[in-house]
Amino acid sequence: MKISKVSQEVNNSANQDREQFSIDVLTGFCSTPKNLSAKYFYDDIGSELFQKITQHEDYYPTRIEFQILEKIKNNIPKIIASKEVDIIELGAGDGHKSQLILDGFLDNGIKVNFYPIDISEKAMHLLEKTIRPHKNLEIHGVVGEYFEGLRFVRGKSSNPELVLFLGSNIGNFDRVQNQGFLRKLWKILDDGDFALVGFDLKKNVDIMIAAYNDSAGYTKAFNLNLLRRINTELGGNFDLEKFEHFGTYNPVKGGMESYLLSTEKQNVYISDLQRSFFFDKMEPLHLEYSFKFLESDIDFLSEQTGFDVIQHFTDDRNYFVDSLWKVKKK
Numbered sequence: 425m426k427i428s429k430v431s432q433e434v435n436n437s438a439n440q441d442r443e444q445f446s447i448d449v450l451t452g453f454c455s456t457p458k459n460l461s462a463k464y465f466y467d468d469i470g471s472e473l474f475q476k477i478t479q480h481e482d483y484y485p486t487r488i489e490f491q492i493l494e495k496i497k498n499n500i501p502k503i504i505a506s507k508e509v510d511i512i513e514l515g516a517g518d519g520h521k522s523q524l525i526l527d528g529f530l531d532n533g534i535k536v537n538f539y540p541i542d543i544s545e546k547a548m549h550l551l552e553k554t555i556r557p558h559k560n561l562e563i564h565g566v567v568g569e570y571f572e573g574l575r576f577v578r579g580k581s582s583n584p585e586l587v588l589f590l591g592s593n594i595g596n597f598d599r600v601q602n603q604g605f606l607r608k609l610w611k612i613l614d615d616g617d618f619a620l621v622g623f624d625l626k627k628n629v630d631i632m633i634a635a636y637n638d639s640a641g642y643t644k645a646f647n648l649n650l651l652r653r654i655n656t657e658l659g660g661n662f663d664l665e666k667f668e669h670f671g672t673y674n675p676v677k678g679g680m681e682s683y684l685l686s687t688e689k690q691n692v693y694i695s696d697l698q699r700s701f702f703f704d705k706m707e708p709l710h711l712e713y714s715f716k717f718l719e720s721d722i723d724f725l726s727e728q729t730g731f732d733v734i735q736h737f738t739d740d741r742n743y744f745v746d747s748l749w750k751v752k753k754k
């Protein structure tokens with residue numbers, strides 16, 4: 425498997441990544457409430473912790489999406505109906521879901537060029553270990569941001585393209601950003617290309633709360649890892665013992681929200697920024713949204729962004745939907 429690092433080719437230095445990280449920390453910590461971009465979750469430690477979260481019984485989305493993909497993996501090649509296909513996966517993670525989709529095509533004798541894209545190099549190495557080689561499978565992994573990766577790999581052939589955006593990653597964007605993201609995707613793709621997008625559906629609050637507060641404490645460790653990153657990469661002096669994880673459902677916004685709460689009044693110094701930040705007792709640091717959807721939201725999103733819904737694939741309990749869309753330009 426070949427792996428390209430587009431962010432380094434584009435930015436040409438790890439220093440620029442660090443500078444961007446410090447700017448984002450500064451901007452986030454000067455906002456009210458304080459916040460930090462979720463894209464910084466996935467360093468090597470974060471990617472390994474995320475893998476543990478997905479394997480925990482409280483975290484239903486991965487388990488349920490697996491069941492759906494297992495059920496539909498032979499349907500998708502029939503719908504796309506081509507002897508060769510380019511599959512581009514945005515935020516591929518450890519590749520366990522990708523393998524199911526690839527199996528569907530390969531078992532049906534279809535040649536696949538697979539382009540997993542992930543901001544995390546660690547995730548790409550986990551994926552490399554997961555995906556089984558096959559004579560009809562070419563893999564070219566890309567370490568980089570979604571769209572810089574997509575632009576890098578697109579149009580290498582005239583095969584139909586299938587973009588995978590699984591795991592309800594779309595739920596990390598708010599309800600305005602998600603339209604911007606999908607419209608940008610539409611713009612890059614050609615008429616008749618496909619996208620399979622995973623959406624976590626609205627459901628009983630206790631089930632969602634448990635998923636984002638797993639009993640093993642992996643989610644807590646995953647969130648605290650952001651503070652550890654600031655300590656090691658930007659010279660911060662966060663005491664991780666003085667923050668607690670808080671994951672809750674906001675029924676007005678229709679999504680899960682993740683926070684770290686400062687358990688006492690404290691000042692934290694960040695040497696790269698040459699300044700300290702005051703955290704009041706129980707002050708929240710907002711880390712992530714995971715918006716939840718109704719099937720009508722999914723129809724609305726596809727309509728607004730220029731895709732035709734081919735089919736919503738769901739599970740027995742209607743917990744999750746993988747929705748297959750086709751790009752409509754004519």
Ligand SMILES: C[S@@+](CC[C@H](N)C(=O)[O-])C[C@H]1O[C@@H](n2cnc3c(N)ncnc32)[C@H](O)[C@@H]1O
Pocket residue numbers: 462463466471474478486514515516517518521541542543544547568569570571589590591592593
């Ligand atoms: C929630 S995980 C989902 C992984 C996998 N798709 C799944 O469904 O299990 C999100 C993945 O997207 C990657 N990611 C997050 N933000 C990204 C970005 N801006 N560009 C590229 N990858 C990103 C992370 O490194 C992580 O592997």
